[in-house]
Amino acid sequence: MVTHDPYMRTDAAVREPPSSLWERLKYVGPGFILSASIVGSGELIATTLVGAKAGFILMWFIIFSCLVKVAVQLEFGKHAISSGESTMASLNTLPGPRFGQANWSIWTWLILMLAKMLQVGGILGGVVMAVVEIVPAVGSEMGLLIASYVVAISVSLLVFQGYYKLIEKGSLVMLGGFTLFTLASLVALQTTDMAITGGELVRGITPSLPSESTLLLIAIGAFGITGVGGDEIMAYNYWLIEKGYAAYAGPRDNSAAWEARAKGWIRIMVWDALLAMVAYTAMTVMFYLLGAAVLHRQGLVPDGKELITTLGNMYTDSLGPWARSVFVLGAVVVLYSTLFAALAAWTRMFADAFGRIGCYDFQDATSRRRAIAVGAWVIPAIWATLFLVLEDPAYMVIIGGLSTVVILLIVVLAALFFRYRRLDPRLKPSWAYDAWLWLSALAIFVVAGFVMVEKIYKPAAEYFSPAAVESDED
Numbered sequence: 001m002v003t004h005d006p007y008m009r010t011d012a013a014v015r016e017p018p019s020s021l022w023e024r025l026k027y028v029g030p031g032f033i034l035s036a037s038i039v040g041s042g043e044l045i046a047t048t049l050v051g052a053k054a055g056f057i058l059m060w061f062i063i064f065s066c067l068v069k070v071a072v073q074l075e076f077g078k079h080a081i082s083s084g085e086s087t088m089a090s091l092n093t094l095p096g097p098r099f100g101q102a103n104w105s106i107w108t109w110l111i112l113m114l115a116k117m118l119q120v121g122g123i124l125g126g127v128v129m130a131v132v133e134i135v136p137a138v139g140s141e142m143g144l145l146i147a148s149y150v151v152a153i154s155v156s157l158l159v160f161q162g163y164y165k166l167i168e169k170g171s172l173v174m175l176g177g178f179t180l181f182t183l184a185s186l187v188a189l190q191t192t193d194m195a196i197t198g199g200e201l202v203r204g205i206t207p208s209l210p211s212e213s214t215l216l217l218i219a220i221g222a223f224g225i226t227g228v229g230g231d232e233i234m235a236y237n238y239w240l241i242e243k244g245y246a247a248y249a250g251p252r253d254n255s256a257a258w259e260a261r262a263k264g265w266i267r268i269m270v271w272d273a274l275l276a277m278v279a280y281t282a283m284t285v286m287f288y289l290l291g292a293a294v295l296h297r298q299g300l301v302p303d304g305k306e307l308i309t310t311l312g313n314m315y316t317d318s319l320g321p322w323a324r325s326v327f328v329l330g331a332v333v334v335l336y337s338t339l340f341a342a343l344a345a346w347t348r349m350f351a352d353a354f355g356r357i358g359c360y361d362f363q364d365a366t367s368r369r370r371a372i373a374v375g376a377w378v379i380p381a382i383w384a385t386l387f388l389v390l391e392d393p394a395y396m397v398i399i400g401g402l403s404t405v406v407i408l409l410i411v412v413l414a415a416l417f418f419r420y421r422r423l424d425p426r427l428k429p430s431w432a433y434d435a436w437l438w439l440s441a442l443a444i445f446v447v448a449g450f451v452m453v454e455k456i457y458k459p460a461a462e463y464f465s466p467a468a469v470e471s472d473e474d
Helices: 021-025 030-068 070-083 087-091 104-134 141-159 164-189 198-205 213-225 230-243 245-249 256-298 304-319 323-357 365-390 393-422 431-463 466-473
Strands: none
Touching: 021 256, 030 070, 030 104, 030 198, 030 213, 030 230, 030 256, 030 304, 030 323, 030 393, 030 431, 070 087, 070 230, 070 245, 070 256, 070 393, 070 431, 087 104, 087 230, 087 323, 087 393, 104 141, 104 230, 104 304, 104 323, 104 365, 104 393, 141 323, 141 365, 164 256, 164 323, 198 256, 213 431, 230 245, 230 323, 230 393, 245 256, 256 304, 304 323, 323 365, 365 393, 393 431
């Protein structure tokens, strides 16, 4: 990791990219921070919810969600390395109206993040519900109040100093431990009468859609938060920059040396993103299979205050009653890792956004650290308050996922702009990569359009229909 300010590219920070596989793997890390932020909300809660309600039929769609969006992530990462720009600095170059100093996309993101607060508030609620499983007395009204703000304060203490290395290592440890536990549960499930059959697996990977519109809407919401969501893609650039990829490439010039360095660090970034994709896709499949095999068959849906209790059945039914306590501890770890990684990312994105608006100079290291520290205390307090008001983590996560789909729409528009308007011609990718990028873009456009029709247009049309107006007059 760079020892100077990674947001300032200088010749002194230039470093040649490693050529051997082992040396390249030493620089992997940013993608796994994203994995830690993804697993709690997308995989453990949203994916399991889809499996519990739909059975095996939508597993292919969840896998598709994990695989298809990585191309957009890679385009954002490539732009960060070649330009040295943070996400908000890049969005501020998009065409379209500006309000004050900031581009429309930054203002839109700020508005959408109000709904995203619900999603991570639901994750915080999941941590609290897991604590209730361990200490039932915490389930009282006062106990929930105290526990919610204690969790919020604890994650603030870890993040407010903004240390990248702590965030990277902590994310890897939390993610790895729970992955092994979940894998053991899935293997053990095959020794019980709930063993997954070959026919069920084939049905799960065969593309088809459920006839129930409710299930389809749940799947669409899960599309927004399984795999990399819009906010994770936006956060990725900050982790690449703080890991040092952009600084190591050096200030862009017309030299062959810069071209070689940029291509080398982009290759390492691709390794990082793809390895992380394998990790969180594997977790996604495991959670989905457990939800479909255990919860769906018993008609159990992880919901409301019973979220953690219901999810625990996936482990106790495969490993035995003793596994409940281990699962609860594991749930605390994996959900807490999401809070940890999400807060680390959000503090940087909000600090950057407010800097582009003109509140302060984000490029100044001292001012940036101060803004990150303030956000580290304010944001978790909002999460905790939202949970205490709504007290339904699963519902909060799904609603937040719907807003993530719209954020994805902004992200994919930006990715296409970076690819075709700002990419250095020397870094032009292959036709296969472009095809993947366009497949990703089309999938996101379709999903975003579905959400807008189902959640905005149809309710509005019903509200303003003649029948509704006559009813109001009566």
